[in-house]
Amino acid sequence: xxxxxxxxxxxxxxxxxxxxxxxxxxxxxxxxxxxxxxxxxxxxxxxxxxxxxxxxxxxxxxxxxxxxxxxxxxxxxxxxxxxxxxxxxxxxxxxxxxxxxxxxxxxxxxxxxxxxxxxxxxxxxxxxxxxxxxxxxxxxxxxxxxxxxxxxxxxxxxxxxxxxxxxxxxxxxxxxxxxxxxxxxxxxxxxxxxxxxxxxxxxxxxxxxxxxxxxxxxxxxxxxxxxxxxxxxxxxxxxxxxxxxxxxxxxxxxxxx
Amino acid sequence: xxxxxxxxxxxxxxxxxxxxxxxxxxxxxxxxxxxxxxxxxxxxxxxxxxxxxxxxxxxxxxxxxxxxxxxxxxxxxxxxxxxxxxxxxxxxxxxxxxxxxxxxxxxxxxxxxxxxxxxxxxxxxxxxxxxxxxxxxxxxxxxxxxxxxxxxxxxxxxxxxxxxxxxxxxxxxxxxxxxxxxxxxxxxxxxxxxxxxxxxxxxxxxxxxxxxxxxxxxxxxxxxxxxxxxxxxxxxxxxxxxxxxxxxxxxxxxxxxxxxxxxxxxxxxxxxxxxxxxxxxxxxxxxxxxxxxxxx
Numbered sequence: 001x002x003x004x005x006x007x008x009x010x011x012x013x014x015x016x017x018x019x020x021x022x023x024x025x026x027x028x029x030x031x032x033x034x035x036x037x038x039x040x041x042x043x044x045x046x047x048x049x050x051x052x053x054x055x056x057x058x059x060x061x062x063x064x065x066x067x068x069x070x071x072x073x074x075x076x077x078x079x080x081x082x083x084x085x086x087x088x089x090x091x092x093x094x095x096x097x098x099x100x101x102x103x104x105x106x107x108x109x110x111x112x113x114x115x116x117x118x119x120x121x122x123x124x125x126x127x128x129x130x131x132x133x134x135x136x137x138x139x140x141x142x143x144x145x146x147x148x149x150x151x152x153x154x155x156x157x158x159x160x161x162x163x164x165x166x167x168x169x170x171x172x173x174x175x176x177x178x179x180x181x182x183x184x185x186x187x188x189x190x191x192x193x194x195x196x197x198x199x200x201x202x203x204x205x206x207x208x209x210x211x212x213x214x215x216x217x218x219x220x221x222x223x224x225x226x227x228x229x230x231x232x233x234x235x236x237x238x239x240x241x242x243x244x245x246x247x248x249x250x251x252x253x254x255x256x257x
Numbered sequence: 258x259x260x261x262x263x264x265x266x267x268x269x270x271x272x273x274x275x276x277x278x279x280x281x282x283x284x285x286x287x288x289x290x291x292x293x294x295x296x297x298x299x300x301x302x303x304x305x306x307x308x309x310x311x312x313x314x315x316x317x318x319x320x321x322x323x324x325x326x327x328x329x330x331x332x333x334x335x336x337x338x339x340x341x342x343x344x345x346x347x348x349x350x351x352x353x354x355x356x357x358x359x360x361x362x363x364x365x366x367x368x369x370x371x372x373x374x375x376x377x378x379x380x381x382x383x384x385x386x387x388x389x390x391x392x393x394x395x396x397x398x399x400x401x402x403x404x405x406x407x408x409x410x411x412x413x414x415x416x417x418x419x420x421x422x423x424x425x426x427x428x429x430x431x432x433x434x435x436x437x438x439x440x441x442x443x444x445x446x447x448x449x450x451x452x453x454x455x456x457x458x459x460x461x462x463x464x465x466x467x468x469x470x471x472x473x474x475x476x477x478x479x480x481x482x483x484x485x486x487x488x489x490x491x492x493x494x495x496x497x498x499x500x501x502x503x504x505x506x507x508x509x510x511x512x513x514x515x516x517x518x519x520x521x522x523x524x525x526x527x528x529x530x531x532x533x534x535x536x537x538x539x540x541x542x543x544x545x546x547x548x549x550x551x552x553x
Contacts, residue, residue, distance in 0.1 A: 010455040014392055017448060021399075021441060028433050049440070056444060063455040068489035068503065122451065124490065128501060190292050198285045202278065208322075209274060226483070227475035230504065240478050248516065253503040256478055 009062035009078075017055045024048045047089050054085040057118040064121025077117025084110035101161035108155045112148040119144050123200060126207035128255060133206050140199030147192045154185035225254065270321045277314040284311045302351050309347040312371065316340035316378045323381035336377035343370030368415045372408040379404050379446070386449060389458050393449070400445025407438040473502060 027048060031041040061077040064070065084107055091103040120141055128134055156163050159181055223240045232248040242253045287304040317340065320333035346367040350360065380401050388394040410431060414421055421428050452458055472485045482495035488502045507515040509523035509530065521530055 008456070010452070011392075011457045014396065014448070014452055014457040017444070018392065018396060021444070024437065024440075028437055031433065032430055052440075052444060056447065059448060060451060063451050063457075066456055067454075068487070071487070071489060125451075125454065127503075187292050191289050194285050194288055194292075198281060201281060205274070205278070205318075223478040225476045225478040225481070227473060230471045230473045249507060250516075251505040251507060252473070253501070253505070254475065254478065255501040256498055 010059060010066055013055055013059035013062050017052065017059065020048055020052045020055060024052070043092060043095075046092050050085055050088045050092070054081050054114070057081050057114045060118035060122050061114075064124060067125060069121055069124040073117055074121050077114045077121070080110045080117075081114030084114055101155075101158070105156050105162055108152050112152050116144060116148045119200070123203055126204070129206060129210045133203070133210070136199060136206075137203050140196060140203055143192055143196035143199055147189060147196050150185065150189050150192060154181075154189065158182075223256070227252070227254075270325060273314065273317050273321055277311070277318050280307060280311040280314055283307050305351045306348065309344050309351075312375075313340045313344040316374050319378040319382050323378075323385055326385055328385055329381055332377055333381050336374045336381065339370045339374035339377070343367050343374060346370060365415050369412050372411050376404050376408040383449065386453055388453070393452050393458050396445060396452070397449050400442060400449055403438040403441040403445060407435060407442050410435040410438065471504065473504070 024045060027041055027044045031045070034041070058078045058081055061074040061081075065074040065078075087103065087107040087110070091100075091107065123137055123141055123144075224237050225240065226235070227238050228235045229245040229248060229250055229252075231250045232245060234245060234247040236246050238252065238254070240254050240256060242251060244251050284304065284307040287300070287307055290300065291304055317337055320336045324330045324333045343366075346363050349363050350367060353363075383397055383401050386397055388397055414431075414435070421431070424431075472487050474483070474485050476483050477493040477496060477498060477500065479498040480493060480496035482493060484494050486493075486500065486502060488504050491500050491502060492498065493500060509515060509526060509528055513523050513525040515523075515530060518524070518530065522528065523530060
């Protein structure tokens with residue numbers, strides 16, 4: 001019997017999320033009961049919130065992984081997210097303001113990768129609807145990828161605090177440029193973020209209200225193809241769309257996007 | 258709209274959804290214009306109006322989806338009415354400069370109406386989410402409680418603002434509760450709908466007779482190149498056509514594998530097996546032992 005770990009992962013993540021929420025409540029109660037420990041409690045709460053965010057991203061990736069959506073990328077999202085989580089917790093523990101931006105520069109890449117994988121996984125979860133819907137989904141994924149790239153670039157190459165400052169390429173002119181740099185980066189990020197969120201909203205809204213079967217006929221070209229059933233091995237001709245094995249009734253959906 | 262309060266015509270609901278989509282587009286465009294500093298006072302007001310209308314129609318769409326299932330219809334209609342009332346008060350706030358003296362009270366009514374309508378619509382949507390595990394059921398319940406808690410704290414804070422500031426330590430406790438319930442509401446609202454379609458919503462994790470990511474030997478429907486592909490979104494190695502492959506084993510609603518099941522009822526829960534999912538006993542040469550479903 002084949003029993004892949006991905007089958008359990010979503011359940012595991014959900015339990016972990018529930019556990020972290022209980023832990024946050026416990027820490028809050030501690031903060032109320034023991035006000036003199038507030039600073040330590042604040043650090044704990046921040047670390048727990050990081051864990052909660054990571055678990056949400058891992059949960060999204062795990063569900064997509066379960067459904068067979070880009071398995072390698074989803075696994076990378078879970079693994080890279082774990083690295084980012086460890087980094088953020090370390091940054092929270094050391095809490096050194098002088099090297100704050102170094103942490104940001106290093107950690108923004110894995111954080112953005114994990115978040116992007118979660119969003120891509122969730123966007124790929126619904127079955128294909130109409131052609132326009134699939135195009136919209138592609139554009140939305142592209143916008144999210146662009147947004148992630150802008151955030152990473154903006155932080156890493158920040159003229160005053162980023163990689164340029166670290167390498168010693170730093171002068172007052174650069175410093176003067178910072179205002180404009182930040183304005184352009186934030187505006188660009190905001191506009192692309194708005195468009196990406198709007199796209200994601202439409203993708204999920206359409207997925208919720210358009211039944212896949214209604215539009216399937218119009219978008220899928222019905223073609224005959226040959227396949228060997230992965231369960232019973234029977235070699236047979238099948239049709240694109242949902243079909244089932246003549247021998248063992250295994251349901252197989254093959255669609256040309 | 259139908260004369261009966263519990264029903265909602267499909268065509269009308271479609272129009273509401275289209276209106277919501279159009280409003281979202283307008284709001285996004287206006288927000289982009291504001292970001293690019295193409296704004297003046299009038300533009301800001303227009304963006305605020307558009308955002309309020311989007312919020313109002315968002316509540317309509319959520320409530321409409323619940324009403325169409327003939328579920329807690331009266332509460333959902335109440336949510337729609339509160340959204341309209343909230344939008345009306347918001348318009349007064351945005352455009353009515355001459356109502357300046359009453360601004361505080363109008364603001365309180367706006368917040369109260371919107372908080373109640375959103376909490377009601379949220380509860381409505383969550384009440385139609387079917388859960389098969391205790392974990393997901395309690396997650397759903399906790400999210401609904403957190404949304405109401407968050408709404409209540411916001412309403413109380415707006416109505417008794419002065420009292421809050423004089424409370425000292427209790428004020429911070431309430432603020433902690435508000436921030437926690439907001440965080441939990443957001444996390445729960447994202448997680449529960451996703452968990453609904455995942456294995457986290459299955460009471461028993463049932464072993465599969467084949468791996469969900471098994472490789473399949475098939476011909477590309479486009480170029481007829483024979484190759485081995487995994488399930489999910491893949492590409493043909495020859496013509497690079499994007500192919501979506503999904504393998505699904507017919508199962509009973511309780512999760513029992515229907516493979517090689519002879520008979521009309523599920524042996525696990527007794528449910529009637531749908532005709533389309535029935536296994537046809539025409540097969541030869543399949544090892545019955547390897548296909549036996551195991552429940553953990």
